[in-house]
Structures are given as C-alpha cells and as structure tokens.
Amino acid sequence: MNNLNSWMQLALFVGVLLLITKPLGLFLMRVLDARGRTFLDPVLRPLERLTYKICGIDPAREHNWKQYTAAMLIFSLVAMVTTYALLRLQAALPLNPQKLPAWPEHLAFNTAASFMTNTNWQSYSPEATASYFTNMVALAAHNFFSAAIGIAIAAAVVRGVARQTMSTIGNFWVDLVRLTYYLLLPVCVVFALFLISQGMIQNFKPYDTASLTEPYTTQVQKTDDKGNPVNDAAGKPVMIDQKVDTQTIAEGPMASQVAIKMLGTNGGGFTNANAAHPFENPTPLSNFIQMLSIFAIGSALTYYLGRMVKHQRHGWAVWAAMTFLFLAGVFVLWRAEAAGNPIMTQLGVDPADGNMEGKEVRFGIFNSALFTTITTDASCGAVNCMHDSLTPLGGLVPLFNIHLGEIVFGGVGSGLYGMFVFIVLTVFICGLMVGRTPEYLGKKIEPYDVKMASLVILILAWDILGFSAWASVSNWGPPDPVTHAVTNGTNNNGPHGFSEILYAFSSTTGNNGSAFAGLSANTPWYNTTLAVSMLIGRIAMIIPIMAMAGAFARKKIVAESVGTFPVTGPLFATLLVGVILLVGALNFFPALALGPILEHFLMLTGKLF
Amino acid sequence: MKNILLEIKTSVLALILLTLVVSGAYPLVVWALGEAMFPHKANGSLIVAKDGKALGSELLAQSFTSPKYFHPRPSAAGTGYDATSSGGTNLGPTSQKLMDSVKAAVAQYRAENGLQAGTLVPADAVTSSASGLDPHISVKNALLQTARVAKARNLSAEKVAALVEKYTDRRQLGIFGEDGVNVLKLNLAMDGIIDQ
Known part of the structure; x- marks a missing residue:
C-alpha cells in the first residue's frame, strides 16, 4: 500500500478515464442519433445506407419498447443459433490449420449462449478447441453484436427517461448498425494495431x-x-x-479479437490464460490500455445520460458514485493481495512480495488487483491473474462486484441500465422517507416502475443463489479419473470449493465470464445450467428494464419544486451507493459468509484442505 | 406474425452483412496493417537461430533446470510451459496441494542456490504464474540465482549480474507495471545465441 509508483498508476488511470468521458460521451450523442453526423461519415455513411437498403431497414421509423425488445431478441436468437451451428460444424469449416474437431452439443450450446449474452464464459481451453474461423466468425462477431446491443438498450432507456408522452424509444436496427460501424469498428482498428505494437499476435499461420x-x-x-x-x-x-x-506455440488472429473483447466488455479469451497470457497482454502498457478500454464506454455513457436528460450534473453524480465503488474495491483487493498468505510466509516465502500465486511478474500485485476489480465492476470477465488463487478477501471483491449487479461503469450499456434500476430504487426509498411522491428527473415513479425494478433485483439473486445451491448439493463435475466416482468438479476443497461454484453462477448470471477457473465445468450438467443462468441473466433483466423504459417515455415531465429530491451532488451519490451496497449485502452476505469470509478466518488459523 | 417473419428476415440479412464486415474485412485489415508495420511481433516475436530454426518466443517462458541457466517460474501450463495449454494451478489460499508444492519448491530453491535454511525466498520463484508462460522473474529472484549460474559457467558474478541488468525489462515509460528479467533471452544471451 505504501508503493508510490502504484498510487501514481491508479491516479493516472482515474485521470485518463475522467478525461475521455466527455469527448467519448459527445461522440456517443452523435452515433446514437439516427441523423447524427460524425467525422467518419465520408467513409462509413455509404456503407450504412447500403446496409439499410439490403436489410430493408427504414431508419426514420422508430420502435416502441415492445418492438425494440422483440427485434433485439430475434436478432440475438438468430445469431446464437448460427454460432451453435458453426461450432458443431467446425471440422468442416476453413481456417482450421490444427484440424480441431467439432464441438460437443452441450459445449456448443453453452458457448453460443455465452457469447450471445456478452458473458464469454469459456468451459473450454481456446487454443486447444477453437479454430481461427471459429474465433473470428462464430465468437468475435458476437463480441461486436452483444456490445452494440448492450449500448443500444442503455440508449433506449436513456431516451425513455429524456422523452415525455411518447411511445417510441428509437430504432433497434439503426442503433445496432450505427454503434457497430461508427463506434466499435473504428476504435477497434486503432486499438488492435496498438496491441500488435506491444507484441500481440495477428496471423493465420499454423502453430509454430x-x-x-x-x-x-x-x-x-x-x-x-x-x-x-x-x-x-x-x-x-x-x-x-x-x-x-x-x-x-499457439498462433492466430488474436489482436483483432482482443480489441473488441476488451472494448465491448466481452472478456472471452483467445487463450485459456486470457489477458494473463504474454501474447494476449504483452506489456504493462497494453495492460493499462486494456483496463481503460473496459471502462471507456461505460464511463462515456454516464455523460451521455447527463446530456440527454439535460442535467449534466446528474450524469457526473452517477459517475462519482461508480468511481467511489470502484476505488473501494481496488483498495480492499490490493491490500489483501499485498498482505499475502500467512501460510506461505511460514513456509519461507518472502511476505514483502504479496500473493504471487497465479499472477504475472510484469503486472505484479497492484496491476493484478486493479485489473481484477475493473473486470468485475464491468461485466468484462477478462482476467490478467487467476482469480481462483486470490486470497480469500481478494476473491471476495470480484465476487461481490458481480453481486452488486456490475453497475460500476459496468458492461457496455448493461452497466448504465443496471444502474438505472438502482437510481429508481434510491429515488423511491428517499421519497418514502420524506413522505413525498418519488420522482426522477421530473417523472413520477409509480408502482409499475418499482415492481419492474424489484423484479430485476430478485432475478439476479434467485438466478445466482438458486443455481449455486442446486449445484452444491449435486455432482455435476466429470468423473474422478482414478476412482470413476462422480464429483462436484471443484479443484479445491473446503469453503474454497463452494466459492468456485458460487463464483461460476455469479459470473454467468452477471454475464461476466471470469471464473474461479479450477471448476471443471465442461460437463453436460454444468454447461447446460450455466448456459441457462446466462440467458436468464441477460434476457430476464433486459425485458423488465425495457418495460420501464417504455413506461418512462409515456410519462409527463412535471416541473421541479422545492420538494423535489435532487439527483445531483454528494447527498444523492452517497444515497445511491448506500442503496447499492445494502441490496447487495442483504442478498448475498449469507452465501459470501460460507465461502470467502469463512476461508479468510481459516487461512489465518493455518487450516488447509 | 407477419411482423415477426419480417424481423427474422431483417435479422438474417443484417447478421450476414455485419458479419462480413466485423469478421471478414476487419480482421483482414488489422492483419495486413500488422504485417506491414510490426511483422515480427504479429507473428509471435520468435527468436530464430542462424540456421533458421525457431528457438522460442521472446514472450513465452521455457523450461530450464540445469545450474548454468536461470530458472523460470514454476508452470502449470499443460505438463509445464506448454504454449498450447496456458493456465495457472487454480489452487486457492487454503489448498494443501498448493502448500505442499510451495514447500518443496522453497526447499529446492534454497538447496540449488546455496541459501541458508530460513532465508526468505522470493514469492515469484516458488509460485506458478497465471499463464504458466510468464517470461519474467523478479530481479530479486534473478540476483539470488546469479552466484549459481556464474559458478556453473566459470564466469565472474559481476559479468552475470551485468547480463541480468541488460535483460531486465524496466517499468514501461518509467511508470507502468513492474520490473522483470526475461529468462529465455538472458539464457540465450549467455549461450552466445543472441547479443550478450
């Protein structure tokens, strides 16, 4: 904690994030406006027009919330089925120099659901399973689409808040196409090239x-x-x-995929070790920019929110609440990892080095802690250290970040629309406390809105806790290689084994994708249940949130009065943080007590399993 | 119903068109630019011997066990340093298996490098990296191995320490990350295969 250099890196990270928030937010204003102009128009406008023409999209026609959601779901389903087919047919498809075979049914289903939902949970080891064609076409395409869809949903929600007495909230197809062409694609070309300059591979040759x-x-x-x-x-x-x-030496078109993997908070690795692999994250600078790219769009969206509702200070209040939660996570995780493991110290390991198990020397303790916090604040799920080998409190932070709903900048789009739920709850609770009708930016919060918000919170808790409990009393792992007895698939015993299961269903429900990777999840039972929890975690969240967006768009804006609860300033940000922490703690503290918290105290007594 | 069919048609067309752009044109453009601007890096930063044989990648660890070489960190990738099967041990902080292996590694490290019982051992020397391919060891770890390597090669410790210094990757731009010694490059330099 007393390392000046680490403090400087943290200050630099927050500083650069703050600097890019406004310009990127303003750019989003243009991209998310069907008639918006950008400096990329000369190149991309013809492509955009051609796309509308071929697909039969009328960019001037807007959707109501049901049409918007239906279009999004149909597109996602078509893309998911396509990916399933491509994975099952891998052996017959081109760009497969290692002659990798077709994927089994349950793994193909799990992976198709995983990439469609922006989760990027990987039950497989990519360099031994996925051909170059699979990576580029079946998987990386989803990295673009699921990111664009997330941002589109967030934009639809913001439009719902900003508009009044209207039924429409934008055109899904226009948002999808414009976000892909004007935002994701151009940034990724530059980003990928930077990554190659740091040592990342981009080739189509057989393994060396x-x-x-x-x-x-x-x-x-x-x-x-x-x-x-x-x-x-x-x-x-x-x-x-x-x-x-x-x-x-595994090779392949990595840089193009990693750029969108990070920018779109997907997190699906090109290699098994993900962003810890020296090819997939070659230098500390590539690490810094990758971390920044996880938060970039989520941060810019808070500015977009402020701009759209013509209340910029509200956008910054949300940004501040997110940053507070982010820094709190960093400090706990950093401290826990720097303190190391007393059991190892007893064995003669230098405690000054901290817990280096499952970490890379070039990143060290601080950058591993920072990356781990960021990747779980957002629903990214890329890892630059092995979360399974974190200290108990170190592992608690990513787990709890996911339990909070990944609303700290969050997944692209999903962070903001998740935060919207908490904002509504905060305004509602504060309204009750002072005895006035709760309103948000001039719109009355009605029972319907609170029901939908509560549904989102309940689905998150049920999906995670229900599946974790079921898995804990089942044996869904592969058979033991020696005794052939059924197992639960955990790599560790004691409370850490439970943490592995809890982390898996938290990660899939939260559409995060990182793992306590010791869990042997590539079995029919795990693959299927994890896939179902991912689909619930994405679709069953989006539908009630879009219903709220539709309800908000229809509401009238009433003028502010002295009794209006302000949604700016430190008071609002503090209350928002309080509600988020309260809901997360109430839902998940019992489960966390059985896993990382218990393990922490057992570690201090030197107990091994 | 007609609307749904229409949306399915739009979905299929949009999927095909967008996939051509993001999965076809985009990776090819990045590949072409990478080949033109950073061909060495885009192809794996391979170290090639004079006879054209690849000896490894600058970025990936290899196994070294004899006293005359610096030893990389323990690896859990495949059966060890397998660059088609990257990964860590995934063993947690209360794992008996992990502590057994750390205990054995501490004893071995002390014996190999002539350290007294009770000497604190650098954490990176006895723990597995995240990727199993970590090309670096900490400077502290390298310096503790220097005497052994110098003795095995009949070189002065100063000469070996100078090479360690040369193959230390410092914090990038003076700020980012941590210092680390690239083990493969250092060992190949000592063998005279790459620049001393």
Whole structure:
C-alpha cells in the first residue's frame, strides 16, 4: 500500500478515464442519433445506407419498447443459433490449420449462449478447441453484436427517461448498425494495431514449433493405439516418460479479437490464460490500455445520460458514485493481495512480495488487483491473474462486484441500465422517507416502475443463489479419473470449493465470464445450467428494464419544486451507493459468509484442505 | 406474425452483412496493417537461430533446470510451459496441494542456490504464474540465482549480474507495471545465441 509508483498508476488511470468521458460521451450523442453526423461519415455513411437498403431497414421509423425488445431478441436468437451451428460444424469449416474437431452439443450450446449474452464464459481451453474461423466468425462477431446491443438498450432507456408522452424509444436496427460501424469498428482498428505494437499476435499461420535449448523428460499418461488414456488394473493411470524437446506455440488472429473483447466488455479469451497470457497482454502498457478500454464506454455513457436528460450534473453524480465503488474495491483487493498468505510466509516465502500465486511478474500485485476489480465492476470477465488463487478477501471483491449487479461503469450499456434500476430504487426509498411522491428527473415513479425494478433485483439473486445451491448439493463435475466416482468438479476443497461454484453462477448470471477457473465445468450438467443462468441473466433483466423504459417515455415531465429530491451532488451519490451496497449485502452476505469470509478466518488459523 | 417473419428476415440479412464486415474485412485489415508495420511481433516475436530454426518466443517462458541457466517460474501450463495449454494451478489460499508444492519448491530453491535454511525466498520463484508462460522473474529472484549460474559457467558474478541488468525489462515509460528479467533471452544471451 505504501508503493508510490502504484498510487501514481491508479491516479493516472482515474485521470485518463475522467478525461475521455466527455469527448467519448459527445461522440456517443452523435452515433446514437439516427441523423447524427460524425467525422467518419465520408467513409462509413455509404456503407450504412447500403446496409439499410439490403436489410430493408427504414431508419426514420422508430420502435416502441415492445418492438425494440422483440427485434433485439430475434436478432440475438438468430445469431446464437448460427454460432451453435458453426461450432458443431467446425471440422468442416476453413481456417482450421490444427484440424480441431467439432464441438460437443452441450459445449456448443453453452458457448453460443455465452457469447450471445456478452458473458464469454469459456468451459473450454481456446487454443486447444477453437479454430481461427471459429474465433473470428462464430465468437468475435458476437463480441461486436452483444456490445452494440448492450449500448443500444442503455440508449433506449436513456431516451425513455429524456422523452415525455411518447411511445417510441428509437430504432433497434439503426442503433445496432450505427454503434457497430461508427463506434466499435473504428476504435477497434486503432486499438488492435496498438496491441500488435506491444507484441500481440495477428496471423493465420499454423502453430509454430520451437526447439528447446534444454530438452527435458516429463511423465504423461500412456495412451493406446486409438489415443484413449490407459489405466492399470487398479484404475490408476499408467504413466510413461516422455521426452520434450520442442515447444508448440499457439498462433492466430488474436489482436483483432482482443480489441473488441476488451472494448465491448466481452472478456472471452483467445487463450485459456486470457489477458494473463504474454501474447494476449504483452506489456504493462497494453495492460493499462486494456483496463481503460473496459471502462471507456461505460464511463462515456454516464455523460451521455447527463446530456440527454439535460442535467449534466446528474450524469457526473452517477459517475462519482461508480468511481467511489470502484476505488473501494481496488483498495480492499490490493491490500489483501499485498498482505499475502500467512501460510506461505511460514513456509519461507518472502511476505514483502504479496500473493504471487497465479499472477504475472510484469503486472505484479497492484496491476493484478486493479485489473481484477475493473473486470468485475464491468461485466468484462477478462482476467490478467487467476482469480481462483486470490486470497480469500481478494476473491471476495470480484465476487461481490458481480453481486452488486456490475453497475460500476459496468458492461457496455448493461452497466448504465443496471444502474438505472438502482437510481429508481434510491429515488423511491428517499421519497418514502420524506413522505413525498418519488420522482426522477421530473417523472413520477409509480408502482409499475418499482415492481419492474424489484423484479430485476430478485432475478439476479434467485438466478445466482438458486443455481449455486442446486449445484452444491449435486455432482455435476466429470468423473474422478482414478476412482470413476462422480464429483462436484471443484479443484479445491473446503469453503474454497463452494466459492468456485458460487463464483461460476455469479459470473454467468452477471454475464461476466471470469471464473474461479479450477471448476471443471465442461460437463453436460454444468454447461447446460450455466448456459441457462446466462440467458436468464441477460434476457430476464433486459425485458423488465425495457418495460420501464417504455413506461418512462409515456410519462409527463412535471416541473421541479422545492420538494423535489435532487439527483445531483454528494447527498444523492452517497444515497445511491448506500442503496447499492445494502441490496447487495442483504442478498448475498449469507452465501459470501460460507465461502470467502469463512476461508479468510481459516487461512489465518493455518487450516488447509 | 407477419411482423415477426419480417424481423427474422431483417435479422438474417443484417447478421450476414455485419458479419462480413466485423469478421471478414476487419480482421483482414488489422492483419495486413500488422504485417506491414510490426511483422515480427504479429507473428509471435520468435527468436530464430542462424540456421533458421525457431528457438522460442521472446514472450513465452521455457523450461530450464540445469545450474548454468536461470530458472523460470514454476508452470502449470499443460505438463509445464506448454504454449498450447496456458493456465495457472487454480489452487486457492487454503489448498494443501498448493502448500505442499510451495514447500518443496522453497526447499529446492534454497538447496540449488546455496541459501541458508530460513532465508526468505522470493514469492515469484516458488509460485506458478497465471499463464504458466510468464517470461519474467523478479530481479530479486534473478540476483539470488546469479552466484549459481556464474559458478556453473566459470564466469565472474559481476559479468552475470551485468547480463541480468541488460535483460531486465524496466517499468514501461518509467511508470507502468513492474520490473522483470526475461529468462529465455538472458539464457540465450549467455549461450552466445543472441547479443550478450
């Protein structure tokens, strides 16, 4: 905590984020206006017009909330089914130099749901499973679409708040096309090129083979002629010596995918180690810009909100509440990881180095803590350290960030529309406390709005806790390789094993995608339940929120009076933070007590599992 | 119903068109620009010997175990340093398995480098990295290995320490990240394969 350099990096991060918020927010104003002009018009306007023409889209026609939501759901479903088909057909498709086979049904379903919902949970190891074609077409395309859809939903909600006595809230197709062409694509081209300059790969060649300077021998399980692993009579694997004199290096079109993976808060890795892999996050600078790109659009959307409702200070109040929650998370996580693990200290490990298990030297404690907070504040889910190996309190922070609904800048769009729910609740609760009709920006909050907001909170809690409880009393993991007995798939025992399960369903419900990756989730039961929780976490959240957007658009704006509760300033920001923390703690404290909190105290007593 | 069919048609057309742009044109443009501007990096930052054989990537760790080489961090990637199977141990802070392996690694590190019992060992030397391919070790870790490497090679400790200094990647722009010593490049430099 006393490292001056780390404080400077944190100050720089918050400073740069603050600096880009207004310009990017103003750019969003233009992109999200069907008639908005941008400096990219000369190049992209013809492409935009052509797209409308081919697809039969009338950009002048607006949707009401039901039409908007229906168009969004139909497009998502068509794209998801397409991805499922592409994964099942991988072996027959081009750009597959490693001859990777087709995906099993449950994994293809899980992955199609995962990428469609902006979750990017990965039950598989990408470099051993996904061809270049799969990465580019089946997966990266969703990284664009799900990001654009998230922003579009947020924009529709903001329009609903800003408009009065209207039924329409924008045209889904126009938002989708314009966000993809004018915002995501141009930023990604520049971003991807920067990433290559830092050492990220972008190629289409087969995996390379390097000759080791110092070959060595390792033990591997024997396989028979058909490639099946061999066990002895007692069921134990037969191990044989294998000489290793080469290193196979996975290649592929990584930079183009990673750019949208980060900017669109998708988080699906091109490699299993995700942003911890030296190709996928080569330098501390690539790490800094990747972190910034996670928050960039979420932060700009708060400015967009302020601008659209003609109440810029409200936008900044929301920004401040988010930043407060962000910094609180960073401090707890940073402190916990820097303090390290007393059990390791007893074994002779230098406590000054902190907990380096599952972290990279180039990032160290601070940048790992910062990245972990950011990726779970937003619904990104990329990781630059292994969350499963964090200290108990270090692991509590990402888990609790997800439980709060990922509204701290949040997933692109989903952060703001999630925050909208909490704003409505805050205004409602404050209205009750002072005994006045609650109103938000001149609009009366009515029972319907509060019902919809409550639904969102309840679905979040039910989806996470219900599935976690079910999984905890089931054995959904792969069979034990030696005894063939069923397992629950956890890599750790004791409270940490429960944390792995809780984290999995929190991550999928929150559409985050990061993991306590020790969980062996690539089984029919886990893949299916996790996919269902992702679909609930996305669709069952969006529908009530869009219903609120529609209801808000129809309301009349009444003039402010002395009794109006202000939605600006420190008082509002503090109350908003309070409501968020209260709801999160009430819903999830019991579960967290069984996992990371219990483990923290057991670690202090030196208990091992 | 007619409206739904119409939206499905729009969805299919929009999906095809947008996919052509974001999954076709976009990665190809990035690839072409990358090849033109940063061909070495875009192709994996490979270190190539004089005979054209690839020896590894500047960015990826390899296994080194003999005393004359600096040793990288422990790796949980595949059976170790497998660049097609990146990943960490995913063992948590109260894992018996993790503590057993750390205990063994501490004993081995002290024995290899002639450290007294009770000497604190750098954390990065006995814990697995996140990717299993971490190219770096901490400067503290490298300096503790310097005496062993110098002895095995009949070099002066100063000479080896100078090489460690040369292959230390400092904080980027003086601010970002942490210092780290690139183990593969350092070892290849000592073998005279890349610049000393």
